[in-house]
Amino acid sequence: MDVLSMAICKYTWVHQPHLKAKSVSDPLHLPGVKLPFTLTSAELPETVNKQNQDDLLSKLIEEVGEANANSWGVVVNSFEELEKSHILCFESFYSEAKAWCLGPLFLYEEMEDLEKRNFSMLMQWLVEQITPDSVIYVSFGTQADVSDTQLDEVAFGLKESGFPFVWLVRSKTWTLPGGMEEKIKGKAVGGFLSHCGWNSVLESVSVGMPLLAWPMIAEQSLNTKLIVDGLVAGLSLKREQNCGSGVVVSREAICEGVRELMEGEKGRNAKERAQALGRVARRAVQEGGSSDVTLSKMIAQLRGF
Template identity: 65%
Template structure:
């Protein structure tokens, strides 16, 4: 058994910002427990990762080359570099060719008498299980989703034949699950609805990495026990060999608790968005708008967002990822005094914690939901892809910490949400009674989340227990 001083953990994130950032936060948390961390990644991703962990001497990067394969543009080492999400499947298949260099890294560690306590790798990197088993190293899997969403998805796979017979708006009953909201077939991720189609290439890949997942030693969850405790036992029932789920989140709070974030940010000049927010004199008056890094939003839909925000009358900060879209004619003049549109990367956590921010029009990716909850900011939910509809249901119907935007009924339209729906949603969230109630619930949830990460809090204690279990393994 390794001595505590020699404790060492390997972390292998999937090459996508939303998957990588929580594992970097976990790396910091482990390093604060005097555990050496080796992050395995590719050269292009190593550059951005190194910028996120500059003050952590116990965190080291080990670079392995990203393979070149047919069907994937050269130089794409991160999903943010893909021309569109149509290239996701070739990208996923390319990552399987990382198995041999990954094994070589582990073998070198073992031969040099620095074997890791475990490997924590992303769900999409299912090949890591076989390598870990061959070398006698426990593998923990990381999803980046809540336990509730994962439990719903797993149960939906098991009950696919019954669900397929339902219409999209029919309620879904999942045996053994007590849900905090009414679930319909339309709320389930597209990939889940396709899971019974064994000819679908994405379903085949998910089935492959899913088998590796359920045979792993344990599961890391970026959430907190107070939010998940009713769903953990059911979720764990899908795993083999008594694998345990470890709720360690919200992971990004480790920096705040240890005071590291402050020391890092003190050396940085305020961003344009922070300066703009500092000029807003009324607390909780600005809505923050961001749809994440993965979903493709059409130009016509972005036009509707612009008109909706303008018509709402509320100040806003809006992060736009598209490089081709520009504001509709005459709009710049209308919004110049009360709207800021930014196209470069922003520190979302910093924005959400600013006193001027009173709401978040969000795609409801799990990282964004956690960051909003911790900041006590209610969400105007507009889910787009993956399990975001489940996150939206939880935050709006299950927890009461947000509202939903109304969708256009015409499924073939490029415009999914009208300017009127955006305007009405923003007005209600920022100035209506429902919005005030959602803010109160979000603030209460934020207090619980922050307490979980403090000394003697549930997530803080769970991390200590996980380390003890691994050292005794």
């Protein structure tokens, strides 16, 4: 989780009974929390909106919050330039705890030989795509439960967009709709259709890749607000108002979102912004960068104990 989401969740968890808003669609005012976007109570994580003292998850979140408050600090997989206006706000909720932004952590690692990771066929296919940045990557993480009906809509939406795609599907029950494999063979899917878990957001931005956001659970709605409205490095998918069918995002919305991200003006602007953030992220972990300096300071303080 990023510093801003932690600050919002901490504030609303403590002060929710006193938050003033006429309806769930009205903007929330969180004194002391500087938001780079407008936030409503409807956009808060479900665990914050539905506090229940008898609920085990609510108790766990409360205990984690207390542990953080009594700790020496919290290591955050983010970088200072992304969180500059949020760090002091987050730290103000605690007496001594500090937010140590050391990321993006994955940028510290040396890239392994992709051949050894069994990606040779995929990489060859990507190399064969004639148009640069023409492929969209699709993944919804490991925790969200996406229905088979919804996965059908994703498949048809990607096909109708006309762009090449790489789609990671974890479902053990879903298969491609009949005849779909031949229809998409050789088709193209440079963006990321994502659930907007923080690791996915950070990894995408760090390599200059714009996101097509589809938040599903936890703080992903806050991550979406940050990436789309705050950083302007992504776009949001249109969601259905009536979800009785189990379909939250229609194939038409997926097709429209992919096309706008890949070839529309908003998509081009998001890509330029993501690429700029990627350059900052890479500098952060290099020698003398913000995350490198913060790591050195943290190690020095730990040695002083």
